[in-house]
Amino acid sequence: MTDDAMAHLTPAQRELVQLWLESSAQDDPAPPPYAAPATPHERLLAEIWQEVLEQEPIGVDDDYFRLGGDSITAIVVIAKAQAAGLDLTTQDLLGLRTIRKIAEAVTAFAAPATFTEDGRLTPMQQGMLFDILSEPDRAPYVVQVSARLDGDIDAEELTAALSAVVGGHRALRMSIRSGEAGPHAVFHDAVRVPVETLDLRALPPAEQRAQVEDYLARDRERGFDLGTPPLLRLGLLLLGQGSCRLVLTHHHLLLDGWSQQIVLRDFLSVYDGAAFTPAAPAKVVHTQADSRYWRERLAGFTPGRTVPGRTGPATYTTVVQTLPEELARGLTALARRCGVTVPALLYGGWALMVAELAGRRDVAFGVTVSGRSSETDAVGMFINTLPLRIQVDRREPLLPWLSRVHGQHTDLLAAQHMSLPEIARCLPVPGPARDLFDTIVVVENFPQPVREGHASQRLRISEVTTHIVEGYPLVLEVNTASPVRLALRVDTAANEEVLARFVRYLRRLCAGVDERTTVGEVAEAMGRGVTSVPRQRVGPS
Incomplete structure (x- = not known):
């Protein structure tokens, strides 16, 4: 950015630009040397990656996240791979991350997947x-x-x-x-x-x-x-x-x-008068509930409350912040450099917030998973909300901790077909589903063709609002479409300043982190200063 352009920015905007430039200037690990695909599976996957990620050539050792892949492109990659006969899953793609490892692990379909349409609920x-x-x-x-x-x-x-x-x-x-x-x-x-x-x-x-x-x-x-x-x-x-x-x-x-x-x-x-071709009916895949995973994952865990219990009906307020483009770009650059997703950075920050609010080091909060493997155009209720359990040790180096958060979230995908009541029965002391967590994080990183400013042939769309009450006292919603928008839904018992402190965490990440940065250093930043990001109160809901 030129000096003239910088001169027209506010002090807060100049600070954010400088933070992003400093973060971007840090040395990224050198990419691996190009290795051409050699097997039929490697060649097929390379062709799909190059088409979806719009990059070529892509070698078999290139990392999916460093190439710019995310959960949205993952669904397209998986749909194309499955259409070509490969038994590729979301966990394979996000967990193995290179064509070489994926090609070694996946196989061709032995038989079509089995679906039923008997009215069972997701x-x-x-x-x-x-x-x-x-x-x-x-x-x-x-x-x-x-x-x-x-x-x-x-x-x-x-x-x-x-x-x-x-x-x-x-x-x-x-x-x-x-x-x-x-x-x-x-x-x-x-x-x-x-x-x-x-x-x-x-x-x-x-x-x-x-x-x-x-x-x-x-x-x-x-x-x-x-x-x-x-x-x-x-x-x-x-x-x-x-x-x-x-x-x-x-x-x-x-x-x-x-x-x-x-x-x-x-x-x-x-x-607009276009011909309407309905998508295939949404199908529910009936798989055996993976209770073993959840019993192991929740072993030794005692649920706790993040916010004080309320008395009487809840009154919800929504507080909204829009992140400057420079800060959003800084988060994307950091995620790619660390080989994790942007949601993993968000989940790490929320774990720190929950740990402080609850006064605990072993915390859990709800996260949404798309529930889709290749159904990019199907309509129905595919998502699920699952408990993400994270241990917070302020002495631990930050980058390995964020990598572990990313891995724990990816592991959920293999056990995402259990309902919360079933998962709650896997606790050491079984209890109701609401005991698992009382706060959730919703990351909206799905395609959004209809949004503010959209125009069809006959209509222009503006002043778009969406209202929902999930029933939890503290909900963080992150819409990753540009500009990135954070919305905190709180009831009267929760602290509205949580959102401002969460943004300080994001700013601290973009200020520069390395192998010496600890979890505690970033956690301390959440309690300092005031955020300069504009905030809008949507009001009681």
Whole structure:
């Protein structure tokens, strides 16, 4: 960056640029010498990596993460490898990391994978239902997506477009029934989407805004009868000629964030008049629960509370921070240099925060896994939330500790098909699922084609908001799309300053770390100074 450009930055921005430049200037380990693929499996994997990562040539000893790979490109790599006949899994790719090691470990498919469509619930759906049935007075897992639409607005065509999408995706026509074997999913041939249209065009702007906020608040309070499909509804608030507020509300049992984006993409595409070809129905892979892994992983662990217990209903507040591009780039550079993912850096920081809040060295918090191997365009509830257990020793060198955090997260992928109630039974003293952890980290690093500023042929999208209450008192949500956005959802018993302190941890990482840096040095930085990153309070929710 030139001196003239630096002169136009604020002192805080100049500080962040300098931190990033210093971090980028540190010597990266030299890449291995190029080694050409020699076996059929190596050549096939090299072709796939070169296509997906848009680099060539790629040698058999090149590291997947240093080449810029992440969990999103991993799903595409796995889909192409499986289509070509290789039995490649997410754990293989993220754990072995080089073509040579992967090619030695994987085999061709001996037989097609076995799927069933008998209405069994996914692990995440099982865990959600356990929560709902355990505390029926609470109403978590209602998701509300709202956006302003400008352009060619036709309420009837918008309704017809969503109805077409619901008719095409079987997962959107699901309800829950109880039987002798417990709750199970029922998929209906046809459903009618509830639509509420509110005409606010005659009102002045200030009164329009008040009416919109009142509608959104009331809509969030309305739950769903899980036995009556569909578990979604549409609101259209007409604001003027060529503008409206769209409100899509659904139960989280139907969709994860990735699937939600697919539904919104298809909805806009159908509204534009494009032909709609539904994806194959979401399929649940039924595998034997890996209780052995969880018994070993949770051996000797005693759950503890991160935040004080609350009395009465929770009142949630969301605090948002947007990271400057220089800081986000610095984190990406550090992750590649260390051979870990950016989420591993985030999980390390959250472990330090939880350790301090709980006064413990052995902590666990929930992390989301995508649950997808190659289903890039399928719709449903694929994700799962699993306990990530981390030991915090402030005397330990930071970089090996972060590498271990990365490895522990990768190991979860081999045992991600168990529900939280099943995992809780693997504790030394079995207990309810809510005893495993009371805080979660959600890293949203899935494709997001429909977001702020998106434009289709007929519509422009702005003022996008998403509301969800997971039921945990402390939730960190990280959206890795540019610009990187952090959102902290806290109830009245949690400390809102947690987010500012977490950003100090990220800044300390980008200030430069080496083999001499300890976990304690970085932890100490979380308690110093004030963050200069702009913060926006979204308000009670």
